[in-house]
Amino acid sequence: MENSVQPINTPKSVTPTAEIKANVSGMAMDRKIDSRKAPYKSVKWLLLIMICIGLGYKLLSANKIKSLAVDPERVTFGIVSQGIFEDFLPVRAQVKPAKTLYLDAMEGGRVERVLVEDGTNLSAGDLIVELSNASLQLNVLGNEARVAEQLNSMRTIELSLEQNRLQHKRNLIDINYQIKLLTRQLAQEHALVAKGSVAQKQYDDTKDTLQWYQNRLAITLESQSSDNQMQQAQLKFLQETSKRLETNLGLSQKNLDNMNVKAPVNGKLSGFNVEVGQSIGRGERLGQIDTPNDYKLTANIDEFYLNRVDIEQTAHFKDYKLVITKIYPQVQNGQFQVDFKFEQAQPNDIRRGQNVPLKLTLGDDQKATLIPNGAFFQETGGNWIFVLSEDKSHAIKRTIRLGRRNNQYAEVLDGLAVGEQVVTSSYATYQAMQQLSFDN
Numbered sequence: 001m002e003n004s005v006q007p008i009n010t011p012k013s014v015t016p017t018a019e020i021k022a023n024v025s026g027m028a029m030d031r032k033i034d035s036r037k038a039p040y041k042s043v044k045w046l047l048l049i050m051i052c053i054g055l056g057y058k059l060l061s062a063n064k065i066k067s068l069a070v071d072p073e074r075v076t077f078g079i080v081s082q083g084i085f086e087d088f089l090p091v092r093a094q095v096k097p098a099k100t101l102y103l104d105a106m107e108g109g110r111v112e113r114v115l116v117e118d119g120t121n122l123s124a125g126d127l128i129v130e131l132s133n134a135s136l137q138l139n140v141l142g143n144e145a146r147v148a149e150q151l152n153s154m155r156t157i158e159l160s161l162e163q164n165r166l167q168h169k170r171n172l173i174d175i176n177y178q179i180k181l182l183t184r185q186l187a188q189e190h191a192l193v194a195k196g197s198v199a200q201k202q203y204d205d206t207k208d209t210l211q212w213y214q215n216r217l218a219i220t221l222e223s224q225s226s227d228n229q230m231q232q233a234q235l236k237f238l239q240e241t242s243k244r245l246e247t248n249l250g251l252s253q254k255n256l257d258n259m260n261v262k263a264p265v266n267g268k269l270s271g272f273n274v275e276v277g278q279s280i281g282r283g284e285r286l287g288q289i290d291t292p293n294d295y296k297l298t299a300n301i302d303e304f305y306l307n308r309v310d311i312e313q314t315a316h317f318k319d320y321k322l323v324i325t326k327i328y329p330q331v332q333n334g335q336f337q338v339d340f341k342f343e344q345a346q347p348n349d350i351r352r353g354q355n356v357p358l359k360l361t362l363g364d365d366q367k368a369t370l371i372p373n374g375a376f377f378q379e380t381g382g383n384w385i386f387v388l389s390e391d392k393s394h395a396i397k398r399t400i401r402l403g404r405r406n407n408q409y410a411e412v413l414d415g416l417a418v419g420e421q422v423v424t425s426s427y428a429t430y431q432a433m434q435q436l437s438f439d440n
Contacts, residue, residue, distance in 0.1 A: 067394070067435040075438075076425035077388065078372035080416045083409075085370060087363035089305060090407045091315075093297035093340060095354045097290035101265055103272075106258035108282035109133035111274055118272040122263040122289060129274055129286065131259040143252040147245045154238050154245075161231045168224040175217045182210035267291050295350060297322060297340040299358060303331050304405075308362050315340055315360040320347055322358070363404065369412040373405055374424030379431050382410065386436055388421035395423055395436040 109131035116128050186206050192198035263269070272287030280286070297317070301309060315322045326339040340358065350356065376385060382402035386395035400415030416422065423436065430436065 065435050066433050067437055068430050068433045069437045069439055070430070072438040074425075075423055075436075076374060077421050078374065078424040080369060080371050080412065080418050080420045080422065082418050083368070083370050084365050085368040085404065085409060085411050086365050086406060087361070087404055088406055089301070089360040089362055091299040091301055091338075091358045091360055093299035093317075093356055093358045095295050095350050095352055095356065096298050097352060098294040098296045098341070099291040101267070101289045103128070103261060103286040103288060105131070105261070105280045105282060105284045105286060107131070107133060107136055107255055108280055108284070109136070109259055111276050111278045111280060114274055114276055116269060116272075118269060118287070120269045121292065122267060122269055124263055124265050126263040128261045128263060128269070128272075131261070131280060133259060136259070137256065140252045140256045144249060147249040147252075150245050151242060154242050158235065158238055161235060164227060165231060168220065168227065171220050172217070172224070175213055175220060178213045179210065179217065182206060182213060186210055261286060263289060265289060265291070290352070293346070295342070295346060295352070296325070297356065297358065299338050299340065299360075300335040301338055301360075303334050303336055305362070306331070306336055309338060309360075313361065314343075315358045317356055317358050318347065320345065368403075369416065369418060370409040371402075371412055371416065371422055372424050373408055373410050375426035376424050377402075377405070377410070379427040385416075386423040386427075387416070388423070392421075393438060395438070397434045 110133070111129060112132045113130040114128075115130070116122065116126070122128070186203070189198045189203045189206055193200060193203045267289035270288055270290055271285075274280070274286055309324065309327060311324055311327065313324045315324070321343045322340040323343055324338055325341045328337040328339075330336065371385075382400070382405075384397055384399050387398045388395045398415060401413040403411035403413045405411070
């Protein structure tokens with residue numbers, strides 16, 4: 001036992017008792033320092049091992065592929081092929097009247113008479129319904145009386161101005177006549193004054209009277225010129241005012257005439273449901289008139305094609321050609337609306353409200369790589385697809401790029417080769433998967 005408890009680095013001259021004292025007093029410190037370093041090294045190695053384990057787990061997780069087992073009977077496959085891409089879009093259009101005029105009550109009232117029925121073919125000017133409105137009639141009569149009174153007042157003023165103008169003319173005639181007489185008299189008296197036959201006072205009076213009339217003529221001419229200018233401006237104002245009053249009177253009478261609702265154009269009456277005694281509000285819609293035997297087609301198109309549809313593009317219904325005449329900018333429920341017009345003749349067997357198939361041409365036919373169009377596009381947007389392996393045991397997710405589409409095929413721009421098989425059915429249940437495994 002003594003050999004197994006040999007002191008470390010203890011001089012031979014030191015006795016066991018001295019060794020024990022040295023250990024108790026802390027003189028041999030080298031053993032304690034070693035015992036403190038050992039736990040630190042263990043923790044360091046433990047942390048290093050844990051970091052390595054974490055990195056390895058992350059690498060394994062990154063390389064792990066999300067896979068889902070799928071029944072191949074419930075999946076639709078398509079083959080990538082080479083062919084001619086027909087750039088058209090099949091749409092479903094509804095037959096509508098090319099022009100529609102709405103019948104609205106210009107003035108409200110009570111229905112007195114209904115002269116036609118819904119679905120009647122009308123000619124322009126045909127009376128449809130008669131309304132009555134006692135309050136409106138009284139207002140119109142009151143307006144007529146006020147307008148008539150104002151017009152009479154205008155006529156009186158115009159008459160007064162005309163009389164004033166004539167009075168100026170009469171005054172000028174009188175003044176010129178007096179000047180002529182006095183001029184002649186003054187010439188005669190001038191000769192007689194020299195002979196002493198006429199007194200100088202009489203000659204001077206005649207001369208002063210002539211001067212007075214000449215001054216009066218100048219003032220009258222100036223007054224006439226000023227009055228003429230004012231009369232012209234006032235007459236113009238009165239004439240314009242009279243026209244406005246007559247226009248107001250015509251509008252009042254027209255409002256009264258609007259109580260009799262008439263057909264504005266030739267066409268077929270529809271949406272008309274009015275009964276005698278019914279109260280109709282102002283602006284209320286009574287029905288509509290559709291142009292006869294003149295139709296347009298209206299279709300809803302997916303917003304995906306919004307940038308590819310334009311005015312004047314052509315479409316076909318059977319052997320009839322149509323062109324796009326209007327594109328509505330509003331997008332509702334992922335669709336926008338387009339109006340088509342027959343370019344020449346219209347088919348005789350179509351009716352309002354009927355749905356017909358159209359083939360809308362978007363571009364020229366071209367040779368391209370094609371895949372069958374399918375429901376996968378709704379989930380992927382044409383950005384990726386599942387491609388079947390050579391042994392057909394699984395399908396791998398692959399990034400692709402698609403171009404134009406029609407109801408049968410989609411144009412492949414990048415990511416697929418001719419002869420490869422792809423999954424074209426819906427991806428709704430496995431969008432997050434990277435691989436599909438097929439159980440045979």
